[in-house]
Amino acid sequence: MILCHCAVVSDADVDAAVAAGARSLRQVQRATDCGLVCGGCVFAVKAHLSSRLAATNGYDDEVVEDAAG
Numbered sequence: 001m002i003l004c005h006c007a008v009v010s011d012a013d014v015d016a017a018v019a020a021g022a023r024s025l026r027q028v029q030r031a032t033d034c035g036l037v038c039g040g041c042v043f044a045v046k047a048h049l050s051s052r053l054a055a056t057n058g059y060d061d062e063v064v065e066d067a068a069g
């Protein structure tokens with residue numbers, strides 16, 4: 001499923017970024033360029049990232065929230 005249409009970033013791309021060590025929205029953005037054009041996908045990317053991190057025991061509310069700012 002495409003999460004970011006501007007940069008054509010899928011949920012699998014975000015999962016790959018997490019697998020490569022991304023633990024925050026900002027780190028996912030650096031890895032994929034998602035959310036850097038219109039910003040309309042940021043909530044969906046953040047929700048997917050939080051879900052993915054929770055599933056891999058890497059969830060950290062503060063890291064995810066700090067990176068959104």
Ligand code: FES
Binds near residue numbers: 007035036039
């Ligand atoms: S949909 Fe992601 S930046 Fe526009």
